[in-house]
Amino acid sequence: MVLFLHDFSFKSPEEVLAEVTGGMRMNHGAAPAQAMPGMGGMTGMMGIGAMATDLNDFEFDAYLANDRTLDDPEIVRVDKGGRVLLRAVNASSMTVLWVDLGATRGNLVAVDGGPCQPYSATRFGFAPGQWLDIEIDLPSDGTALPILALREGTRERTGLILAPSSASISRVADLSEAERPAFSRDMTQEASLSAVAPLAPRLTDRRHTVMLGGAMMPYLWTINGENRGNHTPIPARSGERVEVTLYNMSMMAHPMHLHGHAFQVVGIGMQRIAGALRDTVHVPPMNMVTIAFDAGEAASWMFHCHHMGHLQTGMMTELAVSV
Template identity: 55%
Template sequence: MNTLSRRGFLAGCAGAVATFNLSRAAMAQSTAPLALSAATRTLDIDGRAATVFGLAGPGGQGLALDPGQRFRVDLTNDLDVGTIIHWHGQIPPNAQDGVPDMPMPLLAPGETRSYDFEARPGTHWMHSHVPIQEMQLLAAPLIVRSAEDVAADRQEVVMFLHDFSFKSPEEVLAAVAGGHEGGGHGGHGDAKGTHRMPMGGMAAMPGMDHSAMGHGAMGGMPMGNMQGMGGMMGMAGQMGGMAMDLNDYDWDAYLANDRTLSDPEVVPVERGGRIRLRVINAAAATVFWIDTGTAAAHLVAVDGHAVHPLPGSRFGLAMGQRLDLEIDLPSEGGAWPILALREGARERTGLILATPGAEVRRLDAVAETAAPAFDTDLAQEGRLAALFPLPQRPVDRSHILMLAGSMQPYVWTINGAVWGQHQPAIARSGERVLLSFHNMSMMGHPMHLHGHAFQVVGLNGQAVAGALRDTVYVPPMSMVTVALDAGEAARWMLHCHHMPHLAKGMMTEFQVSTSA
């Protein structure tokens, strides 16, 4: 169970999973490194045992640090295969970033490796940077609390989301790559090509001429044909006939804190209490909508960075992204389901906030209607504004990154190349850099940059002063521009966080050299 009380640590309720109990012991300041182990564990998935991977800390799955506490961790590989862990959302020295052979090799079975760096506050996570291992749930929360978190009179709850298959990752990838055009559900654990969802007729245009897309900057973003594509998106409703591709695999289960809605975690809460809900999308290939139902919520942070509070009851997040919601509960008792809805489909998962003695009703894992596709018009992203934006300064360098791919053959590229044939995006340490992601495919791509935080500054040709992030979702036939200040001189990964897309080539690098 992932709860930290407003007035001290809440005792675990019956049936809560101990693996998500981030106890005070796990957060205690200590001169000794925290022990973290990559190991196997067994889950009960709707009455069927499943052996998966995990990251066990002092208090169960995951780690939580107090304000000012360094990330001092001894990671031991207790698996029978090599592994390496990436600290998603943190900015460690490049040698500790956790990417195979960039520069450190995988940890061999039985090996221990030490990490020591300044931790960045916020809702983050950690996961294997071997795609098939992340698909085996080798991931866990990484929460770094701020002084404001400690002082606030509120309860903290973590919701960690996964998609899961009883088949091996290799079987899943083979099924996805060999999927056929279909639609509808092919049964659990099956590839069936894609779910199709109308996009107002936006189709991939492989022959489109991008030569006029310049590298100049105005209003914080590259100019050129960007206004043209923004206009096409605006006319999408008139173009009829085509569709975006969603959910190229039907997973066996969708998990919140390792559980399905057949036996959800029930989090004990106080009447009239304030909740800080930290949601982490650790799924391999599933975008979720977070639906708080009748519980009033405000979105207050994305990817560990504060935003101007945004009221609502439904917010989406793509793979690799996080969001923090503040929820004020009514003064009367009750139970409030917090659901994660699979985009473009009926499946859902979640947890339940409940006051003592409240009736907790059973929830079906399949909703009556399908949830919509996520942020196809970038409306949610466009409403986000950083509370502490990057300082204004001239742009030193711009890069355009073309995102493309297809279902047949199942290959995904950045600037026309798969990993290993890629040309790095380059910069010098300290430069202000713009990265403009142009998605020319009919699937969305959550793009994650290692070693940096960036600010969203352009959406479909329109300048914005958006959120600070490390993972930004780029919908089909859309463009998103981000600004950043180049950090340590090193090779930093830049990739799609959809695991089958990553496994099939959608990765490049942001190569930073020393300043002149």
């Protein structure tokens, strides 16, 4: 079963971009950033506890689940007490979401198509460009189960409803009672994931440090101080084991997507981990994430932020793989 999520505006993409770049700062959910596990002395050096981070920079007209709102949600008929595999896809252009199962626990078994050791929770976060496979055991009493997608830092939500044929279905409001927390500052989920089939152990042939920068005003975003069209490619040779440390020196999180490769998350802050295999990793503000991969076919592979406003205003480079 697929839960396809996206943000919707009656304005054209050009109008949306003109609004966010025109100094109209939509700063919902901004609050002092929290220190991330493993940052150690770096957190104190940056002083991020006294700084405010940004979550959302545009107000969309609707948030859709399989092209519908909670005014008329999709009803998926299921067996009482059965098990479903939910594939949740965050196809939003600029919105980070939580998938919320209410009081029901689910097991996250894959991220971005990469199987991971089951991670049990009632709520799972993901950024634009990411997708989650969640196993859910349905209520044995035959009641309906809303599967909600919550916009981080706000009250907006969307979703669908899993229901046996005999279940009564209650209306779910499109605003929750309280604002939801920020997934973009919480690395608990990412730090808890581990790949079923991790990268084979080997020495690292090449290391890169990549700086993510930019600001809301002016609305410009960069990689290594450069924007797309004026960027310097990141070099690698086919077959090399490459590690890239992504330092986010901006006040927004960035879902960084590498074309043509699956990588393993091997570091969060200063802490090494044996994390999930992904193609998109969400890098929190004023923090760092390290990824590792084996460089593939000789080609120029796009490497960019999957937040479309950030990509369009500069946050794109390329991994230049040579023979």
